[in-house]
Amino acid sequence: MTEGNGLIGARVPRQEDIRLLTGRARFVDDVELPGMLEAAVLRSPVAHARIVNVDVSAAAKLPGVYAVVTGADVKAVVKTPQPVIWRIIPDMFIPDGYPLAVGKVRYLGQGIVAVAAKDRATAEDAFELIDVEYEELPAISSLQDALAEDAPRLYDEWPSNVIGRTTIPKGDVTAAFAEADVVLTESFRFARQMGTPLETRGSVATWDPFTDRLDVWLGTQSPNLARELFGEVLGLSADKVRVRTPDLGGGFGNKFDFYGEEIVAAILSRKTGKPVKLLEDRAESFVANAHSREQKIDVELAAKNDGTITGIRGTVYGVLGGELSTIGIGPCWTAAALMTGPYDIQNIELNVVCVATNKSPYGSYRGYGLPKANFVQEHLVEQLARRLGMDAHAVRRKNFIPPEAFPYTSAIFTFDSGRYAECLDLCLKTVEQAGWAELREEARAAGKAVGIGYSFHNELTAFGPSRIVNLAGLQHSGFDEEVVRIDSTGHVTVYTGQSAIGQGIHTALAQVAAHSLGVPLEHVTVISGDTDTCPYTGYGTGASRAAAVGGAAVLGAATRLKAKVLRIAGHILEVSPDDLAVEDGRVYVKGVPDRSVSMAEIGDAAYRRIKLPEDESPTLEEREVFDPTNVATSFGCTAVLAEVDRETGVVRLLGYLIAHDCGTVINPLIVDGQLHGGAAQAVGGALYEELVYDGDGQIRTTTFMDYLIPTASEIPPFGIEHMATPAEHIPGGFKGMGEAGVIGGGAAVAHAIEDALHEYGVDISSLPITPPRLLAAIREGSQ
């Protein structure tokens, strides 16, 4: 912990909340510009087809319609296909995708034509005048179909639907299995799911015909990257593109990705000379928003009779969509790369097989492969314990990477620090204090099926370092730049390239600045969301990096700025800066609190009535670029108390506890909120959410009546306990935790259900767990 006023670590309310909670936030749909048009995208009703003809002539003549563009029109003006910036498998087939379909449709909901009109309803009226002739092709709607010998191919120019393969190796896996006492073989299925931000995606693009400058309001987590990708695709230098993000009603990774609609809005604006708003509505969001999670994972685990895990091998099948998203196969690769989680497993051979299907593109979603990796590793630990007649926690402890082994190099990543056994102890103690064991016994005595489940996870956070990220084939950096300014009244403004997506980043960065400068929190304002005025962050706000790398950069800038403040104060008070201290916005002589100067007076001295040392320049501003030397690994243990209705298969969650460590906590309230939100999504992923396609590639879940996200009624009460193992390589010791809640939840829910149904030997290896499926498993177990 750095010297300061204690605001780092303080449970202070979020500065953002009063605006958000009183309806004063401004989202993309609230942006209204003079002369603005509204656009909409006509989407394919079929999953796989050749586009024989598109006739938009009648639509173009409809009164109120200003412009109609087809895939061919868009392809004619873009300089590149849609960017795929994660190219982690060098020889992977990366098909050219365009903002609207060109030649062929490869998933239901793919954009075909876009219309800009006086309002959205008119644009939708125009759809009814558009004639698209499809020559339908057989649709691939499952992994099995895609891999079949004689499967129809999505891409004529590629020999199969497997578009990429790689292997993640470590040690000698053959020897490990040859020498194993026990080998477990398991197969896991994870349904297609997606993040569902309350605010769907959207943009308002204004292409100025005189300056040739593109100004976009965009609901994005990555404004800097979006600016560059706009530039690449549209042939503009970065100075000709401005991306502004208003308030975001949730990000969840979906809004990291760069979608074709952004380009379509820009092209429509250039074509019409007017601002164009293009929003994804809720119905569209189920096909146009990035999907995620769908994987099949086949693994084998090698272990010794004492519970030591010696090897893991297998294959992660990523069930991709008909086109690649911005991040390509990202989450499928990370599921494999982090399959060993918190465990020291020396011998690894994990294949990643990426398969194209006629479904929506597979993109980013909070957790990014880790929820699957965690489910697999924790399921294997529990199975191994059952097989050996050991306690599952004993197997965990036996295989945890011990504190003294850090930094620890796993198959790919180096984990910086961790105290896993202590975190498990903290979780067990919390469960004990909550009296869950007694609750379970009482419930069982009353004939109810109640169980407790656990999972332990680690999480890759503070995504960087730029050079490693680049070496891995990622076309973005991982550093963060922050600017801290004290103005002429002594108040502080932090300019950040991070995006406020509801997570509380303004408050967190303000706390770091206020703490480091010694000023009251309410004297700090954080500005984000404008590429013209805010600094640069590599990647964007995702991968649990904003607070960690942003916090570190603010800390660095503020610390240097404080030194200048002290030099100026020393000049005014005629003492050495070393003899000064700052508290509550006043700089005073140590031991002589009456001899002081306020931050306001220092601001005035630096900007207006210049009173500076000879060699000091006016103004008070520092800029820090922080590129972490490594990622930071947070970790946590999740415990779930669940009740199962044996006759119906309905699961009710009764309690949910997380013991968590994300290094130095900036604001426990924010961390708790992040964990709660992630855990709610874990509950959805475990019990409710599934994007269902039928055999013809038709999606069956396009409303919230069919795609079930948990509501307040389905969310159990949460309890969070913190411990802190600071990241030594990150100033401030911060680690990220934005995805933590979602990672460990699925496994803990499954294990609670297995415990509740222990007499049936139920073995849960696929998500989500629905009542009919669980009832079938109970019956299978009781036979």
Added chain:
Amino acid sequence: MKAAAFDYLRASSVDEAVEALAAHEDAKVLAGGQSLVPLLNLRLARPSVIVDINHLDLGYVRRDNGHLAIGALTRQRVAETSSLIQTEAPLLAEALQHIGHVTIRNRGTIGGSIAHADPAAELPAVALALDASFVVHGTRGSRVIAAADFFRGPLTTALDPDELLVEVRVPVWPGACAVEELTRRHGDFALVAVFVAIAVDPDGTCQGARIAVSGAGPVPVRARAAEAALIGRTLSALVISEAAQQVPAATEPSSDIHAPAEYRREMSAVLARRAITRAIGGAR
């Protein structure tokens, strides 16, 4: 999605409403709008005219000669909290709590839900269980349709295109009752739901039993064999269980993404047993 253009008529009398319905075959009635408005915005419903009946005097609950007369425009939340309904038709009061969420029930109407005739909805099944009848008004006058004759299929009723449902008549049944629903989440349409009303005389003999099931076929159904297995018997756990086993035979559920047909069929027996047991004051 935005609705396609339509004409809007704010009816100032029942006659004006039914005349508009008669004049425009594809007209739709706007009551609470909880089903219609999403259908409009998804362009799944494309009426040429919307006939808004919200200003008609059809919101009331009164006791009338052995039954409750409930105006079709009565908001579900108003009915749910009506002491008359709670005491004279507690099955209806309990069932109303299962419809969506409070904000939905604040707008949704009794008549709207019945006329919409979603096979998984609560109110059609309650009406069937309690032998309710519906007063409908058309250009040729009024008629009364029994609930048993009203529901013809999913979203299909015996209403003629020019007819408006104006009143629901629910025979008083102040006795034991219970609703058991199986939903994926609180407030969802039921995968299957069972509605039970039981009359037990002081010596413990079952004098009357009504069992209706929703979500288990194209229309809500009565499980009459199960009812017969209760009437005249002392309701022991065994009798209840045996009666409940008769319920699935009355159902013809279909499969969808949320549950296979067989699951729904089997669950109707589980829910029936629980509902009967709870109705007569036993534990689940």
